[in-house]
Amino acid sequence: MKKISTIALCFFAIASFGQANYKITYTKSSNGKIIENQDPVIVFSNSNQTLISSKSILENKATYPYEFSLIDRSTNAINQVAKLKVDKQISTLDSTSLAKQTFELLEGEKKILGYSCKKAKTIINSNTIELWYTNALNIKGAPSVLGQNLGLVLETNRNGNYIVTATKIEKVKQFPEAIDNNKSKKPLDLLTYRDELWKSRFTTIPVFKEEIINFSDASKSNDSILRFANGTIILRKVRIPAIAKGSQVFLDVTEQSNGDAYDRTGSVFLIPMQKQTSFLDGLQNGVKTLPMYDNGNGKLYQGIVASSTYSPLLELIRFFTPFGIKQYNTITLKDKTWEERVSYRQDISELTSALSDQEIYLGTFIGNYDKGGHKVSVNLTIHPEEEVLIAKPTAVIPLFNTNNVMEMAGQEYGTLFNSEKGLEVTFTLDKDLKNARIRYITTGHGGWENGDEFVPKRNSIYLNGTEVFHFTPWREDCGSYRLYNPASGNFPNGLSSSDYSRSNWCPGTMTNPVYIDLGDLKAGTHTIQVKIPQGANEGTSFSSWNVSGVLLGN
Structure with missing residues (x-):
């Protein structure tokens, strides 16, 4: 027995x-x-x-x-x-x-x-x-x-x-x-x-533990954590075990202010290494070594679209820091008890084939100009399933990513949508792709009160010249997260900065992907185009859009 x-x-x-x-x-x-x-x-x-x-x-x-x-x-x-x-x-x-x-x-x-x-x-x-x-x-x-x-x-x-x-x-x-x-x-x-x-029922892979992401000349790499762009990017090589068929994969991020009072764009990403050139080359050798994208608006954009020799960053999570959580919890307001940290958790099971049984570079970026910056932890968890609930895509192909994670090292903002051409990427499939869809993340930024951060703008996606999808990305629930934003300024109208609706993001939240069905794609060359009516510059202020797209299918 x-x-x-x-x-x-x-x-x-x-x-x-x-x-x-x-x-x-x-x-x-x-x-x-x-x-x-x-x-x-x-x-x-x-x-x-x-x-x-x-x-x-x-x-x-x-x-x-x-x-x-x-x-x-x-x-x-x-x-x-x-x-x-x-x-x-x-x-x-x-x-x-x-x-x-x-x-x-x-x-x-x-x-x-x-x-x-x-x-x-x-x-x-x-x-x-x-x-x-x-x-x-x-x-x-x-x-x-x-x-x-x-x-x-x-x-x-x-x-x-x-x-x-x-x-x-x-x-x-x-x-x-x-x-x-x-x-x-x-x-x-x-x-x-x-x-x-409970913890024994799944596999936890620690990626970062209470690492500082800040802006400082003193930010240096060590044997396990690589730091780039004056410390605003941290990068680590991680070994991912073979992931059993049907397993669910989640990414967890926790963030606290270590000095920065403002809401900032954050991203957890994977660097594809299968092609001749990778984003790691730009991190190590300078942003000018990345492939340039020219859509005719007079600017060059570094490392944002796929080509036969280069893959852009594969974005796993897009998140936004709140206004000064933890560091500014000393600010007192009646009936306000501030949260100590903000947690983001996302199911990334559809990206399993880009993770399973591989040694990969995982990175985290928070755009900021603060010496104290932010304190961040990141974990990957793998949860086995007794039966396959949903078939996972076998093809995971990064197509574009205008999120300028090397902002503090000179990478251009995503201002390319002021051109009629917008963003255009051409790719070639070696074989037919069934149930093709794009995992699309989009957020609008900048321009102050008249800019695209605070003005709804339609996003239109075209496949081989035909519009296949459009929507207006917008978040109206930002006021729900006031207790994560102690340093959010209060205005005469009774609102705080963190309350205001924005182009698909709120301070202290993630931005969920949108899925764009493309049907079955034949082997051969195809073109994806993204158009957004980006607002005009106003003095020194300008609007920009961070969009990332990954092609999924079987």
């Missing part, structure tokens, strides 16, 4: 002799159908002790992490044990939760496996849970920790659509053998135990 735990050794030595021991097998169903390929719950119980386990655990076939629970009837305590990996086991002792469970005992009776059962009900987190239990065997137990003291629970019904029902009751001589050479450490407190178990 499965080796359980040294914690359980005395437990089972007591439990297995001179007692009537029962083994109960439970089957799960959802919406009236038996769940396929399930791992049945197995409960062992007698008048003194109960074990909640599963078929795969008992047969030594469970995948890590897995968990089982031991209930001691003499103390009414739950010993929860989790095996996180082959050489790591944790446990916790909960002496209070069973006593705190409350149930409404209801009228009604039904038979399950020939045993007469009574009904109880409880509500947990808005879920109505009905339990059918019997006292005929003079033992207590249940397929979960819920209802352990009612009697022997033979069925639980959650919201009428998820049911766990006993399908077999067997009298056995003893409980499973309890021998394990991997001894548990001292039991953890319940919160720490739950946190460690």
Whole structure:
């Protein structure tokens, strides 16, 4: 039998002799159908002790992490044990939760496996849970920790659509053998135990931890973190493991002001390295070494469009810092309790093929001119799925990115949309691309109150000369984030700067991608064009647009 735990050794030595021991097998169903390929719950119980386990655990076939629970009837305590990996086991002792469970005992009776059962009900987190239990065997137990003291629970019904029902009751001589050479450490407190178990269910890849992104000649690279553009860009080479099919991939960013009071454009990006020239060349050798884009408006734009020899930055997240969070929390206003940090989290699963089983350069940029700047942490998390929910694109092709992350090293602002041509990129597909779509991120900036940051402007996208999509990017919910913006200026009209609606961004938020369906694209050459009616300059102020586009498909 499965080796359980040294914690359980005395437990089972007591439990297995001179007692009537029962083994109960439970089957799960959802919406009236038996769940396929399930791992049945197995409960062992007698008048003194109960074990909640599963078929795969008992047969030594469970995948890590897995968990089982031991209930001691003499103390009414739950010993929860989790095996996180082959050489790591944790446990916790909960002496209070069973006593705190409350149930409404209801009228009604039904038979399950020939045993007469009574009904109880409880509500947990808005879920109505009905339990059918019997006292005929003079033992207590249940397929979960819920209802352990009612009697022997033979069925639980959650919201009428998820049911766990006993399908077999067997009298056995003893409980499973309890021998394990991997001894548990001292039991953890319940919160720490739950946190460690939760984190063990996915892979976390730390990218940056409380790194400073600022503007200073003193910002220097070290062995692990590369710094460019006077410290406004941090870059690190990261090894990403093979990502299993169907897994969900998330990127997490947290930010605090380390001195800068203003809202700033931020971006987390990947540098494609498959072609002859990369953005890393520009970082290392100067912005003038990047390929130039000329649309006829009199300016040259460095490194913003794809070519046969160059791929622009693949943007993972576009975010915007709030006005001085943390650093300026000393500003006091009545009924305002400022947040300590801002967190951004985005599902980037569709970009898996650009990440999986590769060593890649991941970078973060925050445009600022402050010596203190910002403090940033970035993590990548990979979450396995039991089944493939949505097929991920196999092709991830960066096409354009006008976000001038090398702003502090001379990269031109995205002012190219004052030309009728706007942005145009031509690319060649070696083979047909099915279900093609563009992952498009767009935000308008600058020009003060009459500029494109504060004036709605239509974005139009063309494929091979035909308009395929248009919309007006605009955010009207910026006032919802006032508590993230302690240094946001208050105006005579009762509004703060962070309250104002903007062209697809708010201080302290991310900008979500928009997906533009292109259908199936044939192998060969295609052209994507982006047009925006960019506002004219007003004195020294000007408008610009940060747009990035990635072609996805299969």
